[in-house]
Amino acid sequence: MRKIRLTSKIRFLLLAVVILAIPAASFAQFGVAITIAPPGLPVYVQPMCPADGYIWTPGYWSYGDDGYFWVPGTWEEAPEAGLLWTPGYWGWGDNAFAWNEGYWGTSIGFYGGVNYGFGYGGLGYQGGYWNGGAFYYNRSVNNVNVTNFHNVYSKTVINNTTFNHVSYNGGQGGVSARPTAAEETASHEQHRAPTALQTQHVHAASTNHALLASVNHGRPAVAATAKPGEFSGHGVVAAKSAGTPYKAAENKAAANKTSGTRSTANKTAANKTTATRSNENKAAANKVAATRSNENKAAANKEAATRSNENKAAANREAATRSNENKAAANKEAATRSNQNKAATTKSARQPAATEKPTATHAQSAPRQAAPKAAPKAEAAPKAQSAPRQPTVAHAQPAPRPAAKEAPKTEERPRQ
Numbered sequence: 530m531r532k533i534r535l536t537s538k539i540r541f542l543l544l545a546v547v548i549l550a551i552p553a554a555s556f557a558q559f560g561v562a563i564t565i566a567p568p569g570l571p572v573y574v575q576p577m578c579p580a581d582g583y584i585w586t587p588g589y590w591s592y593g594d595d596g597y598f599w600v601p602g603t604w605e606e607a608p609e610a611g612l613l614w615t616p617g618y619w620g621w622g623d624n625a626f627a628w629n630e631g632y633w634g635t636s637i638g639f640y641g642g643v644n645y646g647f648g649y650g651g652l653g654y655q656g657g658y659w660n661g662g663a664f665y666y667n668r669s670v671n672n673v674n675v676t677n678f679h680n681v682y683s684k685t686v687i688n689n690t691t692f693n694h695v696s697y698n699g700g701q702g703g704v705s706a707r708p709t710a711a712e713e714t715a716s717h718e719q720h721r722a723p724t725a726l727q728t729q730h731v732h733a734a735s736t737n738h739a740l741l742a743s744v745n746h747g748r749p750a751v752a753a754t755a756k757p758g759e760f761s762g763h764g765v766v767a768a769k770s771a772g773t774p775y776k777a778a779e780n781k782a783a784a785n786k787t788s789g790t791r792s793t794a795n796k797t798a799a800n801k802t803t804a805t806r807s808n809e810n811k812a813a814a815n816k817v818a819a820t821r822s823n824e825n826k827a828a829a830n831k832e833a834a835t836r837s838n839e840n841k842a843a844a845n846r847e848a849a850t851r852s853n854e855n856k857a858a859a860n861k862e863a864a865t866r867s868n869q870n871k872a873a874t875t876k877s878a879r880q881p882a883a884t885e886k887p888t889a890t891h892a893q894s895a896p897r898q899a900a901p902k903a904a905p906k907a908e909a910a911p912k913a914q915s916a917p918r919q920p921t922v923a924h925a926q927p928a929p930r931p932a933a934k935e936a937p938k939t940e941e942r943p944r945q
Contacts, residue, residue, distance in 0.1 A: 562625035566702065567597050568742050569694040569772025573752035575647050575672045576766050578604055581680065582664055584614050585656055585671065586727070587645035588753060590696055590742065592628070593735050597742040599749040600734045602647075603757050608633060608724055610662045615715070616640045616649055621700030632722060638715035641698030642706020647671065648686065651706060655686040694772030730757035747771030 567590035575585065588602030605614065617631035618641030629641070637654045648656025648670040657666045665680045666673045675681055697703045708716070723731075734740050737760060740749050748771040755764025 563592055563627075564625055566621075566626060566700060567592075567619050567696045568747040568775060570643075570645065570696050571599070571748055571752050571768035571772050572694070572770045573602075573766050573768045575602070576604070576753050576755045576764050578666065578671060578673045578678070579755050579764075580606075581678065582606055582610070584612075584664070585647050586614050586631070587616050587647060587649055589617060589645075590619070591731060591735070593741075595741055595743065598735060598737070599740045599742070599745070599752070600731055601740075601749070601751050601760070602645075602753040603730060604755055605724065605727060605757060607664070608721060610664075611635055611659050612721065613637055613654060613659075616643075616645055618643050619697035621697065621703055626697060626700065630723070632720040633724075634715060634718055634720045636715040636718065637712075638718075639706075639708040639712040642704040643696060643698065644693075650686060651704070652709070653711075655684070696772070726757040733758045733760065742775065743777070746775040746777070747773065 570588075570590075573588075578585075583604040584607050586603055586605045589600055590597045591600050592598075607614075612633040612635060614633055615631055615638040618629050619626050620629055620641055621627075631640070632638070640649065640651075642651040643649075644651045648654050648667065655667060656670050657664055659665075660680075663680050665682055666678060667686070668675065668681050668683050670686055673681055695702065695704055698706060737751070738744060740751065745768075748768045750767050751760050751765050752768035753766040754760060755762075759765070
């Protein structure tokens with residue numbers, strides 16, 4: 530058995546509202562605990578089934594901002610062949626009434642033992658069955674046109690429960706039924722949530738003022754419809770009578786209590802939300818500040834490390850440059866001195882002493898010319914003498930030219 534409390538139902542309904550773009554305000558009421566029992570089930574007849582494959586979904590009392598309102602019974606097309614509808618029901622527990630949502634499944638589960646009629650007598654479903662992909666209707670409990678419907682049969686349904694129009698299970702005056710073993714098994718099978726049309730049907734009922742129990746006193750003008758959401762036309766059926774006497778005073782007190790509960794709950798929720806947001810904002814601000822501080826520290830450390838590395842690199846480069854310059858200057862100076870020393874040594878070796886005659890190192894001096902002979906006799910022509918051969922000089926150095934012979938000076942006679 531899938532038992533959903535009111536707080537769970539509002540979550541489901543809000544999800545359906547978002548999907549179907551239905552205003553969420555219509556379902557905000559399900560967040561409160563309900564201590565007053567729903568009215569009795571109204572007396573009405575079933576409208577005719579519109580087509581093959583439609584399953585009857587009985588009407589029930591739901592709860593809204595203005596108290597209980599009636600959700601008309603309607604024919605709903607099964608979402609898939611082989612699926613049956615297990616109605617929802619009100620159940621008493623934890624000092625409040627909670628709504629247990631209906632669902633689609635291959636078998637009928639527990640629905641509180643509430644006698645909704647039309648095949649839902651409080652235990653199982655006697656309105657029909659699936660066979661070979663077609664639904665067969667029991668005409669003894671369903672309003673079907675036998676001319677148009679061929680999958681029909683007739684079987685008398687015997688209700689072992691007292692039909693007293695009670696609309697809830699447990700609590701004071703409620704049905705005391707408990708799930709059977711078969712119903713417990715069905716509750717653990719795979720289920721499908723109400724269809725989108727069913728959700729729209731509930732929403733349309735919640736916005737219809739005439740369906741409020743405080744307005745119709747348990748006798749709604751639209752008790753059932755041929756199709757979901759169609760609240761006017763020939764397919765609409767009005768209730769013949771209320772299921773039980775309507776207790777306006779209790780409903781009013783419940784409404785006032787619920788209103789006060791809602792106000793307190795809303796204020797508490799608002800304060801809680803504000804505090805949560807404030808704490809979240811503070812935490813976010815602290816996180817951002819810490820992140821920025823860490824980023825700034827990291828950036829400063831990185832910048833300092835970069836500068837230190839740059840300074841070290843610059844100092845190393847400068848030291849290396851100076852060292853290279855000093856080495857180059859020292860090498861240059863040493864080379865210059867060495868060259869100068871070599872040049873000085875060579876020059877000193879080549880230059881003769883002042884008291885000594887220079888001695889040719891690599892060249893021999895030319896031989897001295899012989900003194901001129903006496904003038905030959907007139908009658909004899911002097912023989913031409915060839916010039917003496919110059920000696921070979923080492924390293925091809927030119928021989929020195931002979932000094933020009935000065936003519937003998939004429940002695941000057943002393944003056945008388």
